[in-house]
Amino acid sequence: METSAVNDPLELLTNKGNRQPTFLGPIWNPIAGSIAGFGAALFLNWGFRKPVFSGIQKHIAFTAIGGGLGAFFDKQRDAYLAKRDAVLRHYIELHPDDFPKTNRKKYGDVLESWVPVR
Numbered sequence: 001m002e003t004s005a006v007n008d009p010l011e012l013l014t015n016k017g018n019r020q021p022t023f024l025g026p027i028w029n030p031i032a033g034s035i036a037g038f039g040a041a042l043f044l045n046w047g048f049r050k051p052v053f054s055g056i057q058k059h060i061a062f063t064a065i066g067g068g069l070g071a072f073f074d075k076q077r078d079a080y081l082a083k084r085d086a087v088l089r090h091y092i093e094l095h096p097d098d099f100p101k102t103n104r105k106k107y108g109d110v111l112e113s114w115v116p117v118r
Contacts, residue, residue: 037066
């Protein structure tokens with residue numbers, strides 16, 4: 001990935017296909033929802049004083065519903081973030097004077113020298 005010497009606000013909000021999702025990114029919410037659904041089935045059985053693994057169909061159904069809800073919430077979040085980025089990108093395009101391109105700063109330029117006081 002190439003780093004430019006200038007920070008462009010529009011470039012930060014634009015995905016040009018060079019950002020790859022992480023391994024767990026697309027599957028995290030469905031897996032977490034499935035685990036939560038399975039845990040809800042265990043907790044429900046425990047609450048009704050049944051053996052926690054009795055009624056395996058309930059465990060399968062709750063796991064599937066939890067995974068579906070996790071995938072649904074993941075898509076809703078992606079849509080919300082895409083809409084937010086589009087609004088921000090449009091605002092930056094309408095007001096370019098408020099968002100000038102700036103040169104990148106190095107940590108050595110920003111941080112002051114530090115001397116420990118003992």
